[in-house]
Amino acid sequence: MKIKKILVANRGEIALRVLKTAKEMGIKVVTVYAEDDKNLPHALFADESYPLGAGALSDTYLNKTKLIEITKKCGADAIHPGYGFLSENAEFATMVEKAGLIFIGPTAASIILMGDKIGSKNALEKINTPMIPGYHGDDQTEGTLSKKAKEIGFPVLIKASAGGGGKGMRIVHQESELLEAIQGAKSEALKFFSNDKVLIEKYIVNPRHIEVQLMSDTHGNHLHFFERECSIQRRYQKVVEETPAPNMSDELRLKICETAVQISAGINYRGAGTIEFILAPDGKYFFLEMNTRLQVEHPVTEMVTGADLVKCQILVAQGDKLPFKQSEIKQKGQAIECRIYAEDPDNNFMPTIGRIDTIGVPTLRDVRLDCGFLDGTDVGVNYDPMLAKLVVWGEDRTVAISKTIYSLDEVLFLGVKTNRDYLKRILSHKDFVAGQTHTHFIPDHKKDLEPKEFANDNIAALIAAISFSKKTTVSSAVSANTSNPWTSLTGFRN
Numbered sequence: 001m002k003i004k005k006i007l008v009a010n011r012g013e014i015a016l017r018v019l020k021t022a023k024e025m026g027i028k029v030v031t032v033y034a035e036d037d038k039n040l041p042h043a044l045f046a047d048e049s050y051p052l053g054a055g056a057l058s059d060t061y062l063n064k065t066k067l068i069e070i071t072k073k074c075g076a077d078a079i080h081p082g083y084g085f086l087s088e089n090a091e092f093a094t095m096v097e098k099a100g101l102i103f104i105g106p107t108a109a110s111i112i113l114m115g116d117k118i119g120s121k122n123a124l125e126k127i128n129t130p131m132i133p134g135y136h137g138d139d140q141t142e143g144t145l146s147k148k149a150k151e152i153g154f155p156v157l158i159k160a161s162a163g164g165g166g167k168g169m170r171i172v173h174q175e176s177e178l179l180e181a182i183q184g185a186k187s188e189a190l191k192f193f194s195n196d197k198v199l200i201e202k203y204i205v206n207p208r209h210i211e212v213q214l215m216s217d218t219h220g221n222h223l224h225f226f227e228r229e230c231s232i233q234r235r236y237q238k239v240v241e242e243t244p245a246p247n248m249s250d251e252l253r254l255k256i257c258e259t260a261v262q263i264s265a266g267i268n269y270r271g272a273g274t275i276e277f278i279l280a281p282d283g284k285y286f287f288l289e290m291n292t293r294l295q296v297e298h299p300v301t302e303m304v305t306g307a308d309l310v311k312c313q314i315l316v317a318q319g320d321k322l323p324f325k326q327s328e329i330k331q332k333g334q335a336i337e338c339r340i341y342a343e344d345p346d347n348n349f350m351p352t353i354g355r356i357d358t359i360g361v362p363t364l365r366d367v368r369l370d371c372g373f374l375d376g377t378d379v380g381v382n383y384d385p386m387l388a389k390l391v392v393w394g395e396d397r398t399v400a401i402s403k404t405i406y407s408l409d410e411v412l413f414l415g416v417k418t419n420r421d422y423l424k425r426i427l428s429h430k431d432f433v434a435g436q437t438h439t440h441f442i443p444d445h446k447k448d449l450e451p452k453e454f455a456n457d458n459i460a461a462l463i464a465a466i467s468f469s470k471k472t473t474v475s476s477a478v479s480a481n482t483s484n485p486w487t488s489l490t491g492f493r494n
Contacts, residue, residue, distance in 0.1 A: 010082030012372025134201035160189030166236030246435025303335035
C-alpha cells in the first residue's frame, strides 16, 4: 500500500524532519501540537495541524487514543512516531496497526524484545553476539546479585533492565559499596520504569560508545549504514556525535557493522534501528543495547552516505524493497553533529528558559541546522532542552571540526543561555582533535572545559592596549589630513 498521508506523532525538529522528506515524496503531512507549542514551526507549516490541548504529556503527545483518533479523522494512512515519546512504545504500535493504520517503525514484538535489556541479551546470546561479561538472570535477591558481582570482579555496573538515560544505574568499584548500590538501582528503577529488575555487567574503564545504523525491509534485506562515534556524553546523554569514528581500523569497522547486521537478521527486524556497542581500549567490542527507532543523530549518517533514512523508513513501512544493496552504501568525508541545548554547562548543565530573540543562520556549504524553533518563540521546561542539531560535513575530520566551530558562532540563539561555547571548547580540546575520545571525556576534562577567565592584571593590560591603539590610530590619521571626514568618524565601520 502506497502511503499518501502521514501523521507525525511528535513535535519540534523531528516533526519538521519527517515533514520535509514526506513532501519531497509527494506525501501529505499532518502534525499535532500541544497548546504551548501552537506557535512552533511544526504546528504552522504542515498540510494540516491539529491541537492536542493543554495539560500533562499524557494528555497531549503521549495520548495514544487521541493521536489515533486524529489520524483517522484526517484520513492519514500512517503514523510516524519520530524519536522519544511513543517511538518505542509497543502498545502504541499495536494500537496503530489494530486501527488499520501503518506504524512507521518496527513491529511491537521487536520493540518489546529489544526494550528489555535482559530479554534482549538472552536472545542475542543464541546468535553468538559478543556480550559484556555479566549476570542477567531472574534471581533478583540481594544475595545472588552480590555473589554474581563478586564473581564478575570489580568494578561492575548495575543497571535497570527496563531503563535508559542513566536512570537505575550505579557503578560499583569495591565490595563495600555493593549492597547500597543494588538497593539504590532497584529503587530508582521501580520509580522510573515500574520494574525493579536489574542486571550486572563488568564495568569497562574508559570505553568508547560506537553505534551502527541499520535499515531492514520485509524482503529479507538487512543493511548497515556504517558506524557513529557517540562517546562525548554528559549524564549518559550524547552531546557530540560523528562518523566515521576516528582512530578505527577498516577491519574493526567492518566487523562491528557486520555484527550489527547479524543481530538485525537474527531477530527478523523491520525498519530503522541502531545497535549500540561498547568498545574497550584493547579493541574488543560488546553489545550494549538496540534502539528500535530513528536516532537523534541520524543526520551525520545521511551526510556521509547520501541516504535519506526517513525516506527508507517510509518505503519499508509501505512494503517496498530498499532501493540499494550493501555494496552501494559508502562513506564519504566526515560529519559531526552538535546538540545545542538550552542549558548552562557551567552550572551543572542546569536547563534554562527564555525567549529566543535571534537564532541565526549557518552560511557555510554542507552545514545543516535542524531546529524546531523560530525567532521570538519561547523555551520552557516542559520538554527536553535540546533546541537544535548543528550538522556539518567536511572532506576530512580537520575540516569538519573547523567548520563546526565556525558555524556554532553563527547560530546564536540569543535570549537563551545555551551550551554553544561549551561545544566549542570540546571541539577545540587537543584530545578531541586527536580523536582520543571515550565516554568519560567530559568529566575527565572538567577543568579543561571550564570557561577561561582573565586575571585582573591581564584585563587591565588588554584595556590599556586597546585604548592606546585607538588613540594612536586617530592621532596619526588626524595629523595626516584634518579635513578628511573619514578620519574624524572614529567609530565608523564599513
